[in-house]
Amino acid sequence: MRKYRIRRILLWAARCMIAVIVLVTALANLFFAAARNSISRNIDSYFTQHVSFGRIFYIPPGFLMITDLCISQERSGKMRPALIAPVVRLRFSPLQLAITRNFAILDIRFYEPRMNYYKFYNFLRENFVRIVEFIRLSPKQDIHFSIRQARLDLDQKGSNPNYFTSSIEVSLQGNEISGRGSLSKDMDVLLLEKSRLQQRSRGGLALQYQFRGILENSGFSIETLEFMRKNLYAKFWGKLLSHDMALNGFAFIDTRVDESALGASGADSGNQALPLSWQSAETLGLPHANLYLLDINCRVNLVFPQLRIDHLSFSVNNNPCALTGSITLGDPIGFDLMFSSSLAHMLEDARVENFKKIFLGLKGDFQNDLFRLEAQLNFDLVKKKKGSLPLEKFEAAFKGVTVNCGAHPRFAVNFKEADFFCSTDSNTYKILLKDFGGMVSLLNDRYASLEFGSWFADGSLRGRASFDLTQVSPLVTATLRLRNCNANALDGILIHFSKVHGKLFSQMHFRNSPNLYLRGGLVIKDGYLKNFEFFKWLADFFGLDSLKKVDFSRAFSNFSIDQEGASLQHINLDSRDLRLNGSFGLGANDLVSSKLSLVFSKSLLRESPKFTPLLRLLDKDMDSLTFDFQLSGWLHGMNFKWLQSDFKQRIQNSIPNFIERSIEKNIETAIESIDKK
Amino acid sequence: MYRKFIAFIILFQALSVPLVYAQESGYRYTQALEAVNAHDENTAFMHFRSLLADFPDSRYAELALFATAEYYFSVADYQDSWQDFSRFVNDYPDSRGKLFALAYLLNIAGKQNKEALVKGLEKEIVLFRQMTFLFRNSKEFKYTSALRKKYKAVYYIDKIEFYVNNELYAKISY
Numbered sequence: 009m010r011k012y013r014i015r016r017i018l019l020w021a022a023r024c025m026i027a028v029i030v031l032v033t034a035l036a037n038l039f040f041a042a043a044r045n046s047i048s049r050n051i052d053s054y055f056t057q058h059v060s061f062g063r064i065f066y067i068p069p070g071f072l073m074i075t076d077l078c079i080s081q082e083r084s085g086k087m088r089p090a091l092i093a094p095v096v097r098l099r100f101s102p103l104q105l106a107i108t109r110n111f112a113i114l115d116i117r118f119y120e121p122r123m124n125y126y127k128f129y130n131f132l133r134e135n136f137v138r139i140v141e142f143i144r145l146s147p148k149q150d151i152h153f154s155i156r157q158a159r160l161d162l163d164q165k166g167s168n169p170n171y172f173t174s175s176i177e178v179s180l181q182g183n184e185i186s187g188r189g190s191l192s193k194d195m196d197v198l199l200l201e202k203s204r205l206q207q208r209s210r211g212g213l214a215l216q217y218q219f220r221g222i223l224e225n226s227g228f229s230i231e232t233l234e235f236m237r238k239n240l241y242a243k244f245w246g247k248l249l250s251h252d253m254a255l256n257g258f259a260f261i262d263t264r265v266d267e268s269a270l271g272a273s274g275a276d277s278g279n280q281a282l283p284l285s286w287q288s289a290e291t292l293g294l295p296h297a298n299l300y301l302l303d304i305n306c307r308v309n310l311v312f313p314q315l316r317i318d319h320l321s322f323s324v325n326n327n328p329c330a331l332t333g334s335i336t337l338g339d340p341i342g343f344d345l346m347f348s349s350s351l352a353h354m355l356e357d358a359r360v361e362n363f364k365k366i367f368l369g370l371k372g373d374f375q376n377d378l379f380r381l382e383a384q385l386n387f388d389l390v391k392k393k394k395g396s397l398p399l400e401k402f403e404a405a406f407k408g409v410t411v412n413c414g415a416h417p418r419f420a421v422n423f424k425e426a427d428f429f430c431s432t433d434s435n436t437y438k439i440l441l442k443d444f445g446g447m448v449s450l451l452n453d454r455y456a457s458l459e460f461g462s463w464f465a466d467g468s469l470r471g472r473a474s475f476d477l478t479q480v481s482p483l484v485t486a487t488l489r490l491r492n493c494n495a496n497a498l499d500g501i502l503i504h505f506s507k508v509h510g511k512l513f514s515q516m517h518f519r520n521s522p523n524l525y526l527r528g529g530l531v532i533k534d535g536y537l538k539n540f541e542f543f544k545w546l547a548d549f550f551g552l553d554s555l556k557k558v559d560f561s562r563a564f565s566n567f568s569i570d571q572e573g574a575s576l577q578h579i580n581l582d583s584r585d586l587r588l589n590g591s592f593g594l595g596a597n598d599l600v601s602s603k604l605s606l607v608f609s610k611s612l613l614r615e616s617p618k619f620t621p622l623l624r625l626l627d628k629d630m631d632s633l634t635f636d637f638q639l640s641g642w643l644h645g646m647n648f649k650w651l652q653s654d655f656k657q658r659i660q661n662s663i664p665n666f667i668e669r670s671i672e673k674n675i676e677t678a679i680e681s682i683d684k685k
Numbered sequence: 686m687y688r689k690f691i692a693f694i695i696l697f698q699a700l701s702v703p704l705v706y707a708q709e710s711g712y713r714y715t716q717a718l719e720a721v722n723a724h725d726e727n728t729a730f731m732h733f734r735s736l737l738a739d740f741p742d743s744r745y746a747e748l749a750l751f752a753t754a755e756y757y758f759s760v761a762d763y764q765d766s767w768q769d770f771s772r773f774v775n776d777y778p779d780s781r782g783k784l785f786a787l788a789y790l791l792n793i794a795g796k797q798n799k800e801a802l803v804k805g806l807e808k809e810i811v812l813f814r815q816m817t818f819l820f821r822n823s824k825e826f827k828y829t830s831a832l833r834k835k836y837k838a839v840y841y842i843d844k845i846e847f848y849v850n851n852e853l854y855a856k857i858s859y
Binding site: 595596597599601638640641642645646647648649650656660671672 | 804807808811812815816817818819820821822840842843859
């Protein structure tokens, strides 16, 4: 009987409790339904952007669910969403609420929110102070915060198939804060399935991270911050005090890993939930890393929106690098950065081994997918080793550069002016490009191509280049075409062009691996050579003043430049009184190797008193005289050999040997005296 | 009279020192040549070396220095040979033997696989003389050393060949 009574009491109590719960739930949900608009208004008035949500409902014992949370901004009279969270779950302690009347949130979870990076960035930028203030004023209590599979769209129009997928978990317990997460770059692809095109997500290789730190009165002590990917492991530690952050760390990277292969194999890695286990670098094969970023030492001052890098130094494979400057996290994002490095050790065993110092200065801004900047790039190179580039210095200054990333993976690159300067152990070279327009296409992570056109030497330069990025020093192949250029304006590349006039057309091919070469052909039309060294030498030697200015309708030559030297082949120059054919090569140490054939007209030869006696040896019906000769030795003191010909044979037959020797001696003296001039 | 006699003696002494010096160095050189003629290169080398040590400013020093360098080369003492030929090139830049000393240095650098030195010496030899070939295909330059070795450099338009006693010992093409 007593048992029956107790059972009835318990049953009655349970019914009451259920009724209370149902009642409280109903009341709470009625309250939230009724207060929806006022809650929305209150939240909305707190932020600069419009914040709205679908419903708030209570689920016992301590959950609040918010559906369709949306942060949007007005543009052109339309509300455009920056963040959409289908479901947000808040967990609170009903007991604490009942006893202390304190609504303490213990857990916040966002499920599959979707945000536009740029719009959400605007939201953060405009409300940064409010958010920081909100966090600062929040009661200090243990809390868990997580975002599951957030999607960050990268462009404003929604046409970019690439996006980031991110998950994060953060826990605050006492003063200790810890968290972990992952970030991957994914892509929407269209696949043909059952005769229908279906949109599917292709996951990239995820970057995982975890951190642990201690909250302090004036900041945050970072005990450990680790990043891990299949080809990367990095660890940092430091302190964030007020606006100043000090960070130290190191990183190992394996650049030889084929990321596309990894991405394909880990197709869903981007969509994975938080990493379940944290593997060490060794188990990932990073002992095979080929890029070591060690001794990272960073001092940064952040007074939003200004990020000032007071000091950032690190070593790349034992080569010291430094970065200073500032980044303005505004709209547009501004940057003024200077990077310098010594790469002698890094490239010691590489194909191009003679880099010594690199300086890169970038100043500009970024807005709406568009970089606008000025850039300066300097390379200092050590004395060349065999097989390396024969450069000692390379400098490039770019003005009015714009890079449009809107059509990723194609980038439109334009600049108003670029000044290139380089020097070898014997020469300096200058190139000025204006009104450059090009399109860079990243075919994948390993290959890129560039198509471009530019004003160059009063004419045009067009070309196409491809870059193999799998090496530390990219492998470049390029085809260039010059049209209607002023030959004289090319004197910055080759000083001899200062004596050449006419319209120049050329097509050339460049490759820097396995051996560096530049090959091509050039034609100069309707021009003249004025005081061209070789013809000036001939003019002085033979007393033919007309050769100091040689008019021609067409001059042609093939050329090649490689590690062995530079050469002109199939030289062909047609002038009224002169014809030149042959080849001319210039090797290491300015050593010449050349065979030329010169044809003088009879009328030209009559100008020279030296030729008058020789003309008597010519047949009367011959209207020209051919000299075949060979040049060799040092460029500035070449050996000269008159090659065998009928004319030479005829002269030899007509003079005795001792006269031959006397003529030879006299000419030797004459040549030496001309060269000394 | 007595004073004049003393002055004469002093003057005689002063003038006789270089004469004796020249005579003594000439004597050593003659002794060396006699040893060369007797095909005794070791003794000749000793005389040349002592000549260089005792009479470094002698007019025979140039020939003696080339000969000692030659001797070191012939016994494969390339280090001492290199030193003496280098000294020869520096001390006697206008000597007819300079071209052949450079060729020896090139030969030694080649034996020691000193590529940069080889390149530098090749350049120096090529720049040594500018040539013009109007009616002939080659030109020859000759030199006979104190060790009675006959040197010959044959210049072509794009190469130089070096012979010692008609045997090729160095060649440069360019």
